[in-house]
Amino acid sequence: MAKTNQFPKTTLSGVAAESDKLKTVLISAMVEVSGHVRFGDGTDIDTTITETDMVLNPNGDSVHKFIWAGSKRRGVDRRTIHQMRNRYWQDTNCYIPQLCGQCPTCWLYGFTGTTQDANSVIKKLGINAKSRIHYPTSVSIETVEQGQNRHNRNMVDEKKQTTAGEAGIHKEQVIVAGVHFPIYTSAMQVLDWELGAFAHALLENLNANRYTAASRAQGGVRWATDYKDAPILVVDESSDGIFPLNVPKISGWETDYQHKVINPFLEATSKESIKSSFELMGFEIGEGDDSPTVKHDSNCLFNISFNGNDNVIIKQNGEIKMTRYQGNAALGYLRRCQLAWQSYLNELQTGEFWKDVNSYVEAIK
């Protein structure tokens, strides 16, 4: 039995909730560019540029790749979450960069109270909160040489039908359609509704093409799909943060989408790959084709249940250690979470959230 710490427990935020209410969820997805995009703009003399980086392959050679910074996903997601929160939330006025430190989003995505204006409410709180949703930076699969284009755009004067002067012409780099980005997100120690807030942002920002600078004009990104048209998506859930299966993570230098990159995603719930990964770690696979055991020195470590093509459950002593969803089953999981977030907001009573979290704040100050 896990022991609990002495802080007052929260029920409306996961920040100090009872451990059996919390879970850690790892979301791994492949996203494909469907228009012209940039993830964050920079300017180089007269050209709007996109972020790239040199990465090294195992031979020590440099490979030039596009970068999708984690902070660029996080910012777009947080704004989308704020929009939904604001439909139900009147207690504080909270937006980027004036965060309130007292609302459900602030206690999920974090805030810095100690470095703000002396008169602000958030400064008076006197504490910081870390985000529990982690966004690592993504490195493209295709190289810059393959996937970058440069456009000259102009703005037309409506009266004269001429280009509106020098300032009306600008050059810009774009990432072209078909470039892939493997994206990973870790939701650490979250309640169901908290995971749902992230799921809402991911699903609806993909739907509405909101990731990318200038997405209003140039199109965005979509789920990359497999040969059955299912999204290349894996969701791993664990109540205590132990994951006996590896996340399908791709090396930054890899460029072979068709043969190397998609396989770890497609095989994420494959019976043969999972059994062999345990064997490679030195474990023996016991009897039962649909629910084999994983043993070491004849002690049973895990029971694996394969449920159809897209769901695997790993148990330890009868308790679920980890659940993996793949493809459409993973998409369905995220949709269910999104609904949990909306009903949480719908049921939240004025003043109740801060009452709940404030007891924890007072205890840690």
Ligand SMILES: [Zn+2]
């Ligand atoms: Zn806030």
